Amino acid sequence: MSKPEAVKEASMEMQKKMIARNYDAITSKHETGRKVSSTFVPGNLNELLMCFDIVNNLPEINAIQAGMRKASGGYIMEAEKSGHSEDVCTYVKADIGQMSKGNIAPNGKPYPNPDVLMLSYTGCYTFMKWFELLREEYKCPTLMLHVPYEGDGHSTKNMRDYIVKQLKEVVIPGLEQVSGVKFDIDRLRQYLRNSAKAEDNLVWCLEQGKVTPSPIDAYFGGVYYIGPIFTAFRGTDDAVAYYEMLRKEVQGRVENHQGPLTPEGTYFNDQKYRLIVEGPPNWTNFREFWKMFYDEGAVVVASSYTKVGGLYDQGFRHDPENPLESLADYCLGCYTNLNLPTRVDLLAKYVEEYQADGLLINSIKSCNSFSAGQLMIMKEVERRTGKPGAFIETDLVDPRYFSAANVKNRLESYFQMIEQKRRGGGSKTVAA
Amino acid sequence: MSGKNRTVADIVGVCQEMFEDLSFNYARKWKAAKPGRKVVGFLPVYSPLEMIHAAGCLPLGIFGGGDQMEVIHGDAYYQSYICRIPRSTIELGVTNRLDFVDGMIFPFVCDVIRNLSGIWKIMFPNVWSKFFDTPQNYDKSIGGTYYVQELHELKEGLEQMTGRKISDADIKNSIKLYNENRRLIREVYSFRAKQPWLAPTSEVYLLMRAGLMMDVEEHNQMLKDYMAAAAKEDRPKRDNVRVSIYGSFCEQPPLNLIKSIEMAGCYVVDDDYSLNNRFLMTDVPTDGDPLEALAMTYIENSVETSCKYVPDGKVKGQFHVDAIKACGAEGVIYATPSFCDPALLDRPMICNKLSEAGIPYIAFKYAENSGQMQPIREQAGTFADSIKLWS
Numbered sequence: 001m002s003k004p005e006a007v008k009e010a011s012m013e014m015q016k017k018m019i020a021r022n023y024d025a026i027t028s029k030h031e032t033g034r035k036v037s038s039t040f041v042p043g044n045l046n047e048l049l050m051c052f053d054i055v056n057n058l059p060e061i062n063a064i065q066a067g068m069r070k071a072s073g074g075y076i077m078e079a080e081k082s083g084h085s086e087d088v089c090t091y092v093k094a095d096i097g098q099m100s101k102g103n104i105a106p107n108g109k110p111y112p113n114p115d116v117l118m119l120s121y122t123g124c125y126t127f128m129k130w131f132e133l134l135r136e137e138y139k140c141p142t143l144m145l146h147v148p149y150e151g152d153g154h155s156t157k158n159m160r161d162y163i164v165k166q167l168k169e170v171v172i173p174g175l176e177q178v179s180g181v182k183f184d185i186d187r188l189r190q191y192l193r194n195s196a197k198a199e200d201n202l203v204w205c206l207e208q209g210k211v212t213p214s215p216i217d218a219y220f221g222g223v224y225y226i227g228p229i230f231t232a233f234r235g236t237d238d239a240v241a242y243y244e245m246l247r248k249e250v251q252g253r254v255e256n257h258q259g260p261l262t263p264e265g266t267y268f269n270d271q272k273y274r275l276i277v278e279g280p281p282n283w284t285n286f287r288e289f290w291k292m293f294y295d296e297g298a299v300v301v302a303s304s305y306t307k308v309g310g311l312y313d314q315g316f317r318h319d320p321e322n323p324l325e326s327l328a329d330y331c332l333g334c335y336t337n338l339n340l341p342t343r344v345d346l347l348a349k350y351v352e353e354y355q356a357d358g359l360l361i362n363s364i365k366s367c368n369s370f371s372a373g374q375l376m377i378m379k380e381v382e383r384r385t386g387k388p389g390a391f392i393e394t395d396l397v398d399p400r401y402f403s404a405a406n407v408k409n410r411l412e413s414y415f416q417m418i419e420q421k422r423r424g425g426g427s428k429t430v431a432a
Numbered sequence: 433m434s435g436k437n438r439t440v441a442d443i444v445g446v447c448q449e450m451f452e453d454l455s456f457n458y459a460r461k462w463k464a465a466k467p468g469r470k471v472v473g474f475l476p477v478y479s480p481l482e483m484i485h486a487a488g489c490l491p492l493g494i495f496g497g498g499d500q501m502e503v504i505h506g507d508a509y510y511q512s513y514i515c516r517i518p519r520s521t522i523e524l525g526v527t528n529r530l531d532f533v534d535g536m537i538f539p540f541v542c543d544v545i546r547n548l549s550g551i552w553k554i555m556f557p558n559v560w561s562k563f564f565d566t567p568q569n570y571d572k573s574i575g576g577t578y579y580v581q582e583l584h585e586l587k588e589g590l591e592q593m594t595g596r597k598i599s600d601a602d603i604k605n606s607i608k609l610y611n612e613n614r615r616l617i618r619e620v621y622s623f624r625a626k627q628p629w630l631a632p633t634s635e636v637y638l639l640m641r642a643g644l645m646m647d648v649e650e651h652n653q654m655l656k657d658y659m660a661a662a663a664k665e666d667r668p669k670r671d672n673v674r675v676s677i678y679g680s681f682c683e684q685p686p687l688n689l690i691k692s693i694e695m696a697g698c699y700v701v702d703d704d705y706s707l708n709n710r711f712l713m714t715d716v717p718t719d720g721d722p723l724e725a726l727a728m729t730y731i732e733n734s735v736e737t738s739c740k741y742v743p744d745g746k747v748k749g750q751f752h753v754d755a756i757k758a759c760g761a762e763g764v765i766y767a768t769p770s771f772c773d774p775a776l777l778d779r780p781m782i783c784n785k786l787s788e789a790g791i792p793y794i795a796f797k798y799a800e801n802s803g804q805m806q807p808i809r810e811q812a813g814t815f816a817d818s819i820k821l822w823s
């Protein structure tokens with residue numbers, strides 16, 4: 001096997017180049033004449049947008065980028081000064097605040113105004129208001145795709161028909177109008193074929209979390225693994241190539257009994273605790289947050305955040321034979337569109353199947369879609385698995401809500417509790 | 433009980449008692465009065481009560497615990513940065529105050545109530561519960577078709593719960609009663625808008641809240657009695673300003689907050705409190721297919737509120753501006769529950785529209801158990817004074 005560092009670097013480098021190319025495609029729209037859409041990660045219709053040569057810009061990802069560059073705090077304050085409540089989702093405020101500060105993309109060029117707001121409304125109420133707010137700013141066409149919530153634990157034919165009908169009668173004609181490109185269903189099929197290939201390899205990689213030591217970190221590393229498929233690349237040849245490359249890297253680590261590479265460039269092999277994590281990560285202190293885990297020997301073997309853009313590990317694949325229906329099923333099945341009992345089932349199953357020591361919840365102040373009900377989720381998963389749970393609280397991109405000392409304390413107590421449990425002690429919850 | 437001689441104080445007294453009764457004795461008695469009767473709870477903002485009524489059940493509005501109930505268990509289910517209504521609703525559940533309730537409907541409002549529906553399924557597996565997702569597409573052939581089928585599924589769920597079929601005639605009969613209820617409520621609202629000194633909002637609010645917990649025919653009579661009695665009251669007209677209150681469609685403010693606004697010199701002439709009974713703005717047709725009629729009225733003639741998408745950006749907020757003009761309000765109090773995403777995300781858009789229309793407004797947040805009214809009284813008082821000064 002060749003040098004693992006080089007292999008690892010290759011997939012990260014590749015992803016970096018893909019993202020840079022996409023930002024260049026967005027910011028050069030005036031030169032190239034391409035149309036740009038803004039859209040959301042869960043339930044995104046990337047393959048469909050590609051059928052119209054539309055470049056896909058994702059405000060959630062831009063907020064994450066701003067968080068990681070430590071710029072989001074200022075943007076949020078800016079939005080709050082202009083009348084946005086301190087209580088609402090900080091992704092929205094980071095996006096809106098960024099607009100009033102010149103709206104500069106990571107490549108240093110200004111974001112052009114979108115030509116269409118593709119409001120794929122899946123799994124989060126905030127999406128609807130976020131794009132109503134952006135619509136006031138950009139005054140461009142807004143295409144709403146309403147994806148009903150799987151409130152009773154499953155999707156129904158009525159839900160699926162409703163989505164397909166919206167795709168046929170609202171979304172596709174709307175995108176044709178914006179782009180001037182006629183819809184070609186065979187083109188969509190080809191992209192969906194690519195999606196399914198990439199999805200197979202992603203699932204394979206995520207499932208390696210079952211191996212000991214785990215060759216992946218399914219939370220901190222996981223956010224990189226899902227990058228291409230959850231954003232502007234699902235359906236592209238690049239994404240297919242990326243996941244083949246990622247698979248080879250993970251395979252190499254499995255063969256060498258290696259853990260994932262940490263940001264410090266060492267393999268995290270000495271894994272003492274195996275965790276399932278629920279909820280999105282904090283982005284403003286991402287590396288510091290990650291370090292608190294590997295410093296203590298905790299690896300994340302599965303997470304729910306890597307399922308927000310699709311539950312591929314539960315069998316779903318985009319299906320070129322039923323293109324629109326499969327887009328509908330995809331939207332319906334994203335993690336935050338599942339009801340709480342289904343989320344509990346999934347997390348309890350992960351605890352068992354990945355032989356984890358327990359469930360850790362990172363509760364995000366911003367995000368009701370994830371957070372409302374997480375304490376119940378923790379109690380239920382603990383009850384069902386007999387494994388201890390823990391609860392920490394941070395925010396996505398608002399640095400005011402990341403208290404390193406608190407998080408660290410909570411994690412340390414949790415690891416002690418796991419130790420105790422291993423020695424035969426009782427389970428107790430570490431919570432706020 | 434028809435009561436030509438009932439006074440405002442009698443009627444409001446009955447409503448207040450129901451409002452304060454967190455054991456829901458009215459509903460308990462209603463259920464016990466005949467064997468086989470069932471009660472179905474529903475949360476804000478909109479459920480088609482006709483369907484529950486047509487199933488022979490009593491629709492029971494659940495609006496959290498207000499400021500009279502101590503929340504002991506509920507806080508263990510919710511983080512501090514989530515609004516109050518789900519935790520006090522859980523409290524009602526775990527303290528057995530809802531132990532007689534046979535079914536629960538959680539309509540789409542926001543992700544909090546959406547997720548609460550799942551918690552309920554886990555905590556009370558023997559209670560029939562339904563998450564009810566209304567369409568966000570307002571094209572009759574798309575959102576309308578979807579909604580008709582959702583109503584069919586709701587109907588089937590209710591039938592399974594009660595063990596009895598619901599006929600079209602049952603639904604039509606319920607629609608008629610609720611049409612009358614909505615008509616009378618519109619009358620009360622316009623009576624208040626014309627003569628707010630005769631129908632203070634602290635009373636109208638109780639009348640509406642009680643209506644969402646009682647038999648609709650009884651409430652229809654009560655609405656008529658109230659208007660007749662209020663018209664006869666000898667109440668002085670004050671030099672108050674006329675305000676509309678928006679943003680309060682889900683978690684409800686404490687009654688004291690409403691009283692404080694009135695005491696600060698405001699007549700509330702429009703509001704979006706407990707909106708369920710005014711969600712449909714016109715009569716639902718009683719000819720043709722009743723589910724189709726309910727669905728299409730929702731699609732074409734329901735209010736604009738934060739849990740609904742507004743397809744045309746140009747008219748966003750215009751609904752509020754029109755409502756303000758229609759009731760003759762001079763200003764708006766945008767009062768929202770803390771941590772309420774729907775109301776707070778909408779706030780900048782609605783308030784911009786108010787500014788464009790030259791309508792003054794103030795905004796503040798509350799919780800159902802807010803205790804300190806002094807700041808609110810001061811804020812509302814200053815607002816009223818400024819309107820008087822500049823109008």
Ligand code: SF4
Pocket residue numbers: 089090091092123124125126127336366367368369370396
């Ligand atoms: S509320 Fe949660 S899911 Fe929705 S946009 Fe914000 S962070 Fe994302």
Ligand code: SF4
Pocket residue numbers: 515516517518541542543544545682683769771772773774775
């Ligand atoms: S008060 Fe607001 S945030 Fe809370 S449940 Fe109601 S609509 Fe949702």
